Amino acid sequence: MEISVIGTGYVGLVTGVSLAQIGHTVTCVDNNEEKITKLKQFKSPIYEPGIEELIEENVEQNRLTFKLGQEVDYSQFDAIYLAVGTPQSEDGTADLTFINQVVIDIKNKCHQDMVIVTKSTVPVGTNASIEQKLNEDSDYKFTVVSNPEFLREGSAIEDVFHPERIILGSDDEAALDMVEEINEPFHAPVVRSNFESAEIIKYASNAFLATKISYINMIADLCEAVGADVQTVSRGMGLDSRIGNKFLKAGIGYGGSCFPKDTSALTKIAEQHDVDSSIIKSAIKVNQDEQVKLVSYLDDIYPALAGKKISLLGLAFKPETDDIRDAASIRIINELLDRKAKIHVYDPEATNNIRNIFGGKLTYSENISDCLQDSEAALVITEWKEIKGIQLQTFKDKMRRALILDGRGALLNATDDPEIEYQTIGRRGIN
Template sequence: MNIVVIGTGYVGLVTGVALAEIGHDVCCVDIDANKVAKLQKAISPIYEPGIEALIEKNIEAGRLSFSTDLKSVVVDSSVVYLAVGTPQKQDGSANLDYIEEAATGIAQSINQDTVVVVKSTVPVGTNHYLKEYIQKQTPYQISIVSNPEFLREGVAVHDVFHGDRIVLGADDEVALEKLEMINQGFHIPIFKTGLESAEMIKYASNAFLATKISFINEIANICEKTGGDIREVSKGMGMDSRIGSAFLQAGIGYGGSCFPKDTLALNHIAKNVDYDFGLIQSVIDANKAQQLKLVKVLKSHYSDLNGKQIALLGVAFKPETDDIREAASEVIIEELLRCGAKVSIFDPVASANMKAVFGNKIHVADTISEVLLQADAALVVTEWNEIKNIQLAEFTSQMNHPVVLDGRLVFDKLEMKQAGVSYYSVGTGELQINEPIYI
């Protein structure tokens, strides 16, 4: 089937490539000419393991193309996927400017009855609004299907082919059957429902996972005060099939393009219907506090951070991505700079993005040895394999003071102590000081 996908970000690009991979003819459209030019050469604008190989494969197979001209490519298609961004506004609500712009483009371009498949995360009720919005601008019949995505950055290529379910929401049975046929090649269970339910499934799923993260981080904070080890607590909890081990890894909070935005949006949705969603507000507040956990501990160790050289090991919000949106690292850097610290960062792929935010206020190191050199403390922010595999001797040989604050529970406390490192990790207790450091 001929399919058009509008938007070539994480969702649109992965969706388009995956649909081509299972046999459909797909054209991905974007208004960014430079991005499209790169994609035509199989150069991905996003860092996502495995994506470029699939782009190249499907271009060569003649199933995948890229364009900036929606009108010319939509001529042969009766199915258009909408996968543009819905960034949050200051009040937490979703900004629908981009999706309305794309919807107008659809209305002005189609020449037949069309099914519009909304992959973008939108507030409950938006799909009904979009149908009316597009229908007013075209004589052709519009059907809307809500098809929320559940991809994890860094493993999106895996997830799109191995998902737990494909959610399809619509009030049009014919459109649902068409989308069910399109998605059969994924061999993933399909759950069909109404528009509003499909919209809510997306928000509720992400909010629940965010809640698990904030919950285990709060338990980690209690463990530090009671002598428990959060790793053991998490493992013991996760063995209960009713709870499960996923998203029970304590750390310095969630980030990225989905959880922060979707929890705020869900809270805003609740307020719009005059419901006080106190639980989700607590999740949001707990996450904000947790992102500064390492700085709080660092301040308890050094009474004054002015002039201290602080190394950040990792800045991406999670491994295998260059995404720094809502990352704890940005909040940490801002606070360290406010306290007068000198900040150096190392990340295998995301350093340039963070440099674009802070410019010359931070130093970007090319290697782990460089970022640790003469550092007074190192903060483990992202659990990249390169960071997990650091030889502990590097901390003692390179750093001015071998003080390591582990926000991702990467290292073993006993091994760090034996190596002569003053070590702290979230949920395992106070900083282990081998020798007093006098300031």
């Protein structure tokens, strides 16, 4: 089919590339000229392993093109996908500014009946509102299908081609049939529902996973207090098939573009309908506290941090992405700046994004060894493979004091080295 994907951010680009890869002819649309120029050169505006190779392959096979919004006639397509951002507003609700702009653009430029597929994460009632706005005083029939995404940054290519389920929400059976046909090559179970159920599935899924992370981090605090090991506790819990072992890894919390935004939005939706969301609010509070746990460890070790060199290994909210949105690194850096520490940072992909925030307040290292040189503490923030693979001798050779505060349990082998002081989440004290 001929498909347009509006928005070349994380969701839009992965969606467009994947639809082209399974045989559709896809035009990705954006109003950002710089993005479109880069994409035409096979350069992705996001860091996602494998995506640039797929862009080049599908462009060369004439299945994928990139255009500015003003260049596009939406009447040429069989379906239009909406994948624009819905960032968090100051009050915690989802900001629908970009969605509303796109709705106006489609209505002005599409002169035939059209199926609109919403990939953007939107609050309950949004898809119904989009459909109503498109059909007001229109000579054409616009039918909306909610099709929320469940991509993990850093693993999106794997996720998009091996989805565990495809959610489709609409009251129009013909539109549901069409979008199900578009997705048939993914060979995934399809759940068909109304708008409201599809919208809630997305928020409820992310909020549940975020709550699971906060739960194990709360248990990690208890383990530290009583002398248990949260690594063992997590394993013992995860072997129960009713619980499972995913998202039971204790650490310094979640970040990124989805969990923080979606948990906050879901509490706002609940408030608007007078529904108690105290469980989700507690998960958010636990996460905020855990993100700065390593700083509390530092405060216990050093009476004052002013002038001390502290090394941060990893800046992205998770490995295999350059995304620093709501990353623990940002809160940790701010806390250390307040304490007047000398902060040296290293990340293989996210350094420029952090530099855009903190500028000359930090020292940016090109490699791990330089970052650790003469350091008095190393904080492991992101479990990149190269960080997990650091030889322990490097800490002993480079650092002024071989002190590792591991926020991800990435270097547990350090517990066996008597020359290294090591502390991780969910274990009592330094070895």
